[in-house]
Each structure stands twice: as structure tokens, then as C-alpha cells.
Amino acid sequence: MKNTKPPLLLFIFISVSLEALWVSVTGDNVGAYRPTDDIAVDCGSNSSSPVGGRNWIGDAADRSDYSPIEKTHSSTAAEASSSSPSISGAVPYLTARLSRSEFAYTFHVTAGPKFVRLHFFPLDYLNFSRVDSFFSVEAAGYTLLRNFSASLFSDKTSSPSFHKEFCLSVGEDQILNITFSPTPGNSDAYAFVNGIEVVSMPESLYYNTVVDSEGVKLAGQQTPFTFRTTDALEAVKRLNVGGQFVSPARDTGMYRTWEADDEYVTSSDIGVLPVNTTIQLNYGEQVPNYTAPDPVYTTARTMGMDKRINLSYKLTWSVEVDTNFYYLVRLHFCEFQIEINKPLDRVFRIFINSQLVEGHADVIEWSGKGVPVYRDFAVALYDSQKKRTNLSVALGARPDGYTLYSDAILNGLEIFKISNPDESLAGLNPDPVPNKRQPPPGPPQSSKAPSSLSKAVKIAIVAGGTSGFTILSLLAFFLYRRRNRANDSIKYWVVPDHHVSVVSDES
Ligand SMILES: *[C@@H]1O[C@H](CO)[C@@H](O)[C@H](O)[C@H]1NC(C)=O
Ligand SMILES: *[C@@H]1O[C@H](CO)[C@@H](O)[C@H](O)[C@H]1NC(C)=O
Ligand SMILES: *[C@@H]1O[C@H](CO)[C@@H](O)[C@H](O)[C@H]1NC(C)=O
Ligand SMILES: *[C@@H]1O[C@H](CO)[C@@H](O)[C@H](O)[C@H]1NC(C)=O
Ligand SMILES: *[C@@H]1O[C@H](CO)[C@@H](O)[C@H](O)[C@H]1NC(C)=O
Ligand SMILES: *[C@@H]1O[C@H](CO)[C@@H](O)[C@H](O)[C@H]1NC(C)=O
Ligand SMILES: *[C@@H]1O[C@H](CO)[C@@H](O)[C@H](O)[C@H]1NC(C)=O
Ligand SMILES: *[C@@H]1O[C@H](CO)[C@@H](O)[C@H](O)[C@H]1NC(C)=O
Numbered sequence: 480m481k482n483t484k485p486p487l488l489l490f491i492f493i494s495v496s497l498e499a500l501w502v503s504v505t506g507d508n509v510g511a512y513r514p515t516d517d518i519a520v521d522c523g524s525n526s527s528s529p530v531g532g533r534n535w536i537g538d539a540a541d542r543s544d545y546s547p548i549e550k551t552h553s554s555t556a557a558e559a560s561s562s563s564p565s566i567s568g569a570v571p572y573l574t575a576r577l578s579r580s581e582f583a584y585t586f587h588v589t590a591g592p593k594f595v596r597l598h599f600f601p602l603d604y605l606n607f608s609r610v611d612s613f614f615s616v617e618a619a620g621y622t623l624l625r626n627f628s629a630s631l632f633s634d635k636t637s638s639p640s641f642h643k644e645f646c647l648s649v650g651e652d653q654i655l656n657i658t659f660s661p662t663p664g665n666s667d668a669y670a671f672v673n674g675i676e677v678v679s680m681p682e683s684l685y686y687n688t689v690v691d692s693e694g695v696k697l698a699g700q701q702t703p704f705t706f707r708t709t710d711a712l713e714a715v716k717r718l719n720v721g722g723q724f725v726s727p728a729r730d731t732g733m734y735r736t737w738e739a740d741d742e743y744v745t746s747s748d749i750g751v752l753p754v755n756t757t758i759q760l761n762y763g764e765q766v767p768n769y770t771a772p773d774p775v776y777t778t779a780r781t782m783g784m785d786k787r788i789n790l791s792y793k794l795t796w797s798v799e800v801d802t803n804f805y806y807l808v809r810l811h812f813c814e815f816q817i818e819i820n821k822p823l824d825r826v827f828r829i830f831i832n833s834q835l836v837e838g839h840a841d842v843i844e845w846s847g848k849g850v851p852v853y854r855d856f857a858v859a860l861y862d863s864q865k866k867r868t869n870l871s872v873a874l875g876a877r878p879d880g881y882t883l884y885s886d887a888i889l890n891g892l893e894i895f896k897i898s899n900p901d902e903s904l905a906g907l908n909p910d911p912v913p914n915k916r917q918p919p920p921g922p923p924q925s926s927k928a929p930s931s932l933s934k935a936v937k938i939a940i941v942a943g944g945t946s947g948f949t950i951l952s953l954l955a956f957f958l959y960r961r962r963n964r965a966n967d968s969i970k971y972w973v974v975p976d977h978h979v980s981v982v983s984d985e986s
Contacts, residue, residue, distance in 0.1 A: 482687050501542070508762075512732035512769035516588040522543045522672050523556035523574035525701065530570045531728040535674065538576060542553035545675075547582040551675075554578035557604040559673075571674025572600040572640045577607045579669045583658040586677050591709075592648050592686055593655065594733060598674030600640035601629035607669050613662040614670030615905070619647040619655060619900055621711040626907035627664045629671070636910035640673070644735075645710040645904065646685055646895070654854040678733055681769060685712060685807075685895070695807070695855045698834040704805065704857035711898040712807065716798045718743060718892040720811075721752040721780030731769040740780065740892065746795040748788060750780045755815035761850045776851045778814035780887045782876055787887045793830065793873040796892060800870045801906030802862040804896045808872060811891030812842040815853045822846055827887035830873040840874075842888065851890075857897075866907045870894060 524537035538545045539556040603609045609630050616624040650656050660669035686708050694703030719737040727734035762768040782789040819825050822844040829837040836856045841873050846852035874887035898904050
């Protein structure tokens, strides 16, 4: 930080990664679904911010449609303090609504299933200490979070800012109330939120398994699992297997985030990553074009080059989840490799937590070449001894005689927690992570920033220390250049050590 080299390197890195994203994250079905309700609230902000192709509406303006409802007008709107060492993200993470008493938001929406996303950036805000957030969130009759500590979750997952995504059904009264309440019996406890999204989803997207009266295969059980249209879900993980991060703006219109799968592959052999950028995907009636973005289906992970190796291991993904819930596991498939054309070309087995759930997975037989398809499974993860456990999905190759290629393929993976009989999705807080104390805040930098700068640019200064101004100039220049080239918006994630990742949200 004592010389000017880091900012220059930083700048080059930004250009390179943005250019890479520009070419690789493409898809024809961006925005294939138009949600009837598409609400984004920037909590604690008194203005509206267009970000990622949508308008984040502040809840703090005098006559906002989304002002919180409170018995005592005691909640506070606050800005994320820019002296925080690991500030990250942009809107809606720059401001927050905080209170030591209950507050609620009311949304007038159509009946039917909705995504509800709650965004959090745990920090010290005014006199609300980062470590004191302990609160519950209820909506549509369900407990989404209980005694939730945003700082413990953030430390455990190493994500300075994060969101929690839920699927809820709004009834015929067409009202969705979301209530935040600090944990009682703890006078320091407060509730807060940085952003709220309410977005409609197609009736048949995740709840279609209900219509299917047979239910879904439950790992380790003979009886299938059925859930109700009124059950609530929490999206625990959504992976673009073998591919790259897909930003909310690149989703099919529902602003879902698809992560790369690399860090969740836990088999000794991590397989190979085929890709076909030229194939024309054919969505059918069973799997409509909004199901997942095209890049999910045109990238995959398969087993490797050698049959002895293919048969010697199972290609495995593991995701840590809360115990004592049922989970819905959706596996996305699409065959696009030149060698795989007929039924029996690539037949494999699927295991969930070591239980065989599918002995004859043949994607060509299920759908055909270039036709996306998915399969849903359920698994019960009950354990009275542990708070968390690993949910694993494993693919196993079959020997000669069963199949032409001893191999297996997966294109996408979604994992949902299903609400329990107490109508709750709440798990327990993770234990504190040792040595995860925040480093002492550096000297405040915000006074150096001209006040007219956009919030996103302000963030960049923080990581820069003494070289903050150089970074700032470069970023400002860069922003200006990009804005001119394409009318887009760019999000910066700035973490200590000058590692900057840039996600471009062009649409
Ligand atoms: C998605 O499918 C619908 C219905 O078949 C069609 O009207 C629409 O144009 C498709 N959208 C895209 C982006 O392919
Ligand atoms: C709106 O935000 C600005 C800048 O943060 C602040 O100066 C102003 O007091 C706010 N107005 C209201 C009504 O909160
Ligand atoms: C500090 O918190 C109390 C409530 O605990 C609140 O009444 C007060 O206004 C807060 N002070 C500031 C400066 O935000
Ligand atoms: C939602 O909140 C409003 C205002 O507090 C209340 O009048 C209404 O009954 C609530 N509706 C539901 C469905 O909870
Ligand atoms: C992609 O799919 C098309 C159509 O099936 C095929 O012609 C082409 O060879 C495939 N490309 C690769 C790299 O597999
Ligand atoms: C889940 O698996 C990972 C990697 O194998 C391991 O580090 C972690 O401790 C496991 N978590 C639990 C709760 O067993
Ligand atoms: C093993 O998997 C690789 C990678 O998908 C595939 O190309 C190969 O044909 C498979 N090996 C055999 C012998 O089937
Ligand atoms: C809330 O969570 C904290 C940390 O996990 C725990 O110490 C505390 O006992 C919990 N409080 C309640 C009321 O559950």
C-alpha cells in the first residue's frame, strides 16, 4: 500500500476479468420470464438507485411506498460506515434499516408463489454493534429466521455481505407482511436489513412436484416425498456446475444467483469440464425456457478420460446445511457433447448422501440431445447431535455392458430447505469462528471522497489505504468508460488485500 503498484495491477485485473465475463456469460434466455411482482427495496436509503437493470426503491424517503410499519417510530436508517475494513458490494448494502423493536414491511402483490430475498451486510452502524444483531423474521405465516445473528453467519461463510432467499406463497388476500423482531430478553439485540426483494415466480417452477401426485423420490425410503403448495422453501445453494458465476441480471428474469461449483466438489478426482457454446438449446413444455439460464445447460462436469478412473470414484459435491429438515435437491442435465447422441450412450447412477436415488440416469432418453431436463429428489437430514451436516450428491459411472461411455454428467444443482411442521425454516446460529475478529478499523477515508461520488466508487477507496485516491481515479475513469460503452451497471466487490472481483450486469 506504500507505493502505486497495487492500484495499477488492480486496474489491469479488473479489465481482464471484465473482458472475460463479457464473452463467457451469455445466454439467449436472459429475462425469459417477466415477473408480475418485481419489487426491490433499498432499506435505509432515501433515494432510488437503478442497479442491475432494476430500480431499488429507498424506504426512508418521506412518502416511500415501502416505509416500514412500526408501533413506535423507533427504527433508524443508517449508512454503511466506509471506515469498515472489509466493506463489500453496492446497493442495497450501503444503507440499512435497524431497530431494537419490531418493524414490518407490507407488500401488496398478486397471489401465488414469490421469491423473498433478504440482504444483509453486518457492520457497526451508529450505535448498533455488528455482533449484537439477533432477530427473527416472519412472513406469510412462516418463520424464516429465528434469533438470527448476521455476523456469525457472515463470519462462518466468509461473506461480508450476503442474501437469504426464500420461496413463499401469498394467499388470496394479496398481502405479504415481512416482520423483523429482535430476540427478546437481550437488551442489546436489534434487527436490521439492508435490502428486500419480492419477485413472482412461475407456479410450476419449484412447486410443480406437488401437482405430480407421485411425489419425488426420497433418499433411502420407499415412500415418495410430497410437499404442499403452501410450504415455504429456502434456497440454500444454486450452482452452475462446470461453469461460471451467473449474476442476478443474467438469470431468466427472477434475479437468482448461480455460483460456480468448484469449491463444492469434494471427490478426490474433480472430473473434466466440457462446454458447448454453439448448441441451440431446445426447451420443451416440461422444462420451459425460464427454468435456468442457458449457461447452466451449456456447461457441465463429467468424470475424466479413463474408464478405470471413471469407475474407481464417484464425482461428488457436498454442501453444508442445517440438520433437522427435509431438503429438495434439483439436478439439471443437458447432453451437448458430440459423442453422446443415443439412449445408452452415457448411463450413470445418482446417490444422495450415499443412498442410491437413480440407478439408470440416461439424459438422452429423458429428454434428447440439447434438451434441458431436471430431476427432483428429497432427503431427510435429521441428527440430534449436530447443528450442521453435509448434503452430498454423487454420480457413479457404470461398466461396459450397461453403457457405451462409462461416465456421468451434471449441469446444475439447486438445494432447498423445506419448512418443518412448525412452519419454520430457522436453523441455529453457527458457532463463532476463532480468529475471525475484525481487524481494527483503518483511518476513516470517507472524508477524502467528494460527496457527489456514487456509493460504489466510495467503497473502492476503503481497500486502498494510502493509495485510495489512485484507485479511486482509476475506478472512476473505468466506470466512466464502461458506462459510455454500454448503458450498464457494474458491481464491485472489494476485499482486503486488493483482490477485486468485478461483476458486470449488462443486459
Ligand atoms: C420463452 O418461451 C416463451 C414461450 O414458449 C416464448 O414466448 C419466449 O419468446 C421465450 N423467450 C426466450 C427469451 O427464449
Ligand atoms: C437523505 O440522505 C441524505 C444523504 O445521505 C441526507 O443528507 C438527508 O438528510 C436524507 N434525508 C432524509 C429525509 O432522510
Ligand atoms: C442509540 O440507540 C438508542 C436505542 O438503543 C437510540 O434511542 C438512540 O437514538 C441511538 N443513538 C444514536 C446516535 O443513533
Ligand atoms: C399485515 O400487516 C398489516 C399492518 O400491520 C395488518 O393490518 C394486516 O392484517 C397484516 N396482514 C397479514 C396477512 O398478516
Ligand atoms: C455442440 O453441439 C452441436 C450440436 O449438437 C454439435 O454439432 C457440436 O459439435 C457440439 N460442439 C462441441 C464442442 O461438442
Ligand atoms: C462437510 O465437508 C467438509 C469437506 O469435506 C468438511 O470440511 C466439513 O467439516 C463438513 N461439515 C460437517 C458439518 O460435517
Ligand atoms: C470417462 O469420462 C470421459 C469424460 O467425460 C469420457 O470422455 C470417456 O469416454 C469416459 N471413459 C470411458 C472409457 O467411457
Ligand atoms: C441466540 O443465539 C445465540 C448465539 O447462537 C445464543 O447464545 C442464544 O442463547 C440464543 N438465544 C435464544 C433466545 O435462542
